Amino acid sequence: MNTTEQNLEALRDIRSMMERSSRFISLSGWSGISAGTCALIGAWFAIKRINSYYGNEYDYSTACPSCLKNDLITIATFVFIGAFITATLFTFLKSRKEGVAIWGSAARRLLWNTLLPMLTGGFLLWRMMELKEYQLIAPGCLIFYGLALVNGSKYSIGEVRYLGYAEILTGIVALWTVRSGIYYWAFGFGILHIVYGVAMWWKYERSS
Amino acid sequence: MKNPIEHLNKVFDSRIRLGIMSALMVNAEVNFNDLKELIQVTDGNLASHLKTLEENGYMKVQKGFIGRKTNTTYSITKAGEKAFKTHLDALEKMIRSIE
Numbered sequence: 489m490n491t492t493e494q495n496l497e498a499l500r501d502i503r504s505m506m507e508r509s510s511r512f513i514s515l516s517g518w519s520g521i522s523a524g525t526c527a528l529i530g531a532w533f534a535i536k537r538i539n540s541y542y543g544n545e546y547d548y549s550t551a552c553p554s555c556l557k558n559d560l561i562t563i564a565t566f567v568f569i570g571a572f573i574t575a576t577l578f579t580f581l582k583s584r585k586e587g588v589a590i591w592g593s594a595a596r597r598l599l600w601n602t603l604l605p606m607l608t609g610g611f612l613l614w615r616m617m618e619l620k621e622y623q624l625i626a627p628g629c630l631i632f633y634g635l636a637l638v639n640g641s642k643y644s645i646g647e648v649r650y651l652g653y654a655e656i657l658t659g660i661v662a663l664w665t666v667r668s669g670i671y672y673w674a675f676g677f678g679i680l681h682i683v684y685g686v687a688m689w690w691k692y693e694r695s696s
Numbered sequence: 697m698k699n700p701i702e703h704l705n706k707v708f709d710s711r712i713r714l715g716i717m718s719a720l721m722v723n724a725e726v727n728f729n730d731l732k733e734l735i736q737v738t739d740g741n742l743a744s745h746l747k748t749l750e751e752n753g754y755m756k757v758q759k760g761f762i763g764r765k766t767n768t769t770y771s772i773t774k775a776g777e778k779a780f781k782t783h784l785d786a787l788e789k790m791i792r793s794i795e
Contacts, residue, residue, distance in 0.1 A: 496791065498714060501714060
C-alpha cells in the first residue's frame with residue numbers, strides 16, 4: 489500500500505531531522521587516523537627522550553629532570569597542535585562535501601561538552617605537575633579524555649562513546665602500571681584513535 | 697476499531713513542517729538560519745510554514761538581537777509537543793495495522 493511507504497518515509501525524515509539538528513555528525517574517520525598518527529609519532533620521540541634520560545644522564549650529577557620535563561611538554565604541545573589541526577582539517581573537508589556548516593549550534597554544543605571535562609582534567613594535571621606528581625599524568629590524560637568523549641558522544645556520532653569507554657579503561661589499567669605510563673598513553677591516544685578512525689571510515693565513508 | 701487516520705494531523709502533512717517540528721522537538725530553540733540549512737528551503741517558503749505552525753499554536757517565536765543583528769529563534773509549545781507525539785503514535789499504529 490502506498491500510504492505505508494509514505495508513513496515510513498515520514499518517520500525516516502523525522503528521525504534524520506532530529507539527529508541532524510542536534511548532533512554534529514561530520515566527524516571524519518580520517519580525523520581519528522591522523523590524530524592517532526600524531527600521537528604515535530610524539531610517543532616515539534618521548535620514549536626515546538625518556539630512555540636516554542634514564543639510560544645515560546640519570547646517574548650523573550649533571551642530570552636535569554626539568555629539561556626532561558620541558559622536552560616532554562614541548563613534544564606533547566606539538567602532538568596536540570598537530571592532532572588538532574589535522575583532525576579539524578579532515579572534518580572540515582567532510583562537512584564541506586556534505587554541505588553542512590562546520591560551525592553550527594550542534595558543533596558548538598559538541599565542543600562545549602567535550603571541552604568541559606578536558607579543561608577540568610587539564611587543571612588537575614597541571615596542578616599535579618606543579619606538585620611534581622608525574623606518575624599519574626598519563627592515566628589522568630586518558631581518563632579525562634575518555635570522559636570528555638563519552639560526554640560529547642550525545643552530540644556527535646554515537647560510536648564516539650565506545651572510544652571514550654576504551655580510553656577510560658586504558659587509563660584505569662594504567663593507574664596501576666605507572667612506570668609504563670607512556671606506553672599506555674601511546675596505546676590510548678595512538679592505537680585506539682587509529683582503530684576508531686578506520687572503523688568509522690569503513691562504516692560511513694568507504695562507499696562515498 | 698478506531699480509525700487511526702483521524703489522529704494524523706493535517707498540519708504535519710507537509711514535509712517541511714514535519715521537519716521543523718522534528719528539529720524543535722530535540723532542541724530547546726533553533727534559529728531561522730539553522731532551520732533553513734537543515735531543511736534546505738528558501739526563506740519565503742520556510743517563513744510561510746513557520747507562520748502556519750505558529751498560528752496553530754504549536755510553536756512560539758522569540759525575537760532577539762545579537763549585537764545589532766536580529767536573531768529570531770523558534771521553540772516548541774506544550775500543545776505542539778502533544779500534537780507531534782499524537783501524530784507519531786498515529787503513524788506507528790498505521791504501520792503496525794498493516795504488518
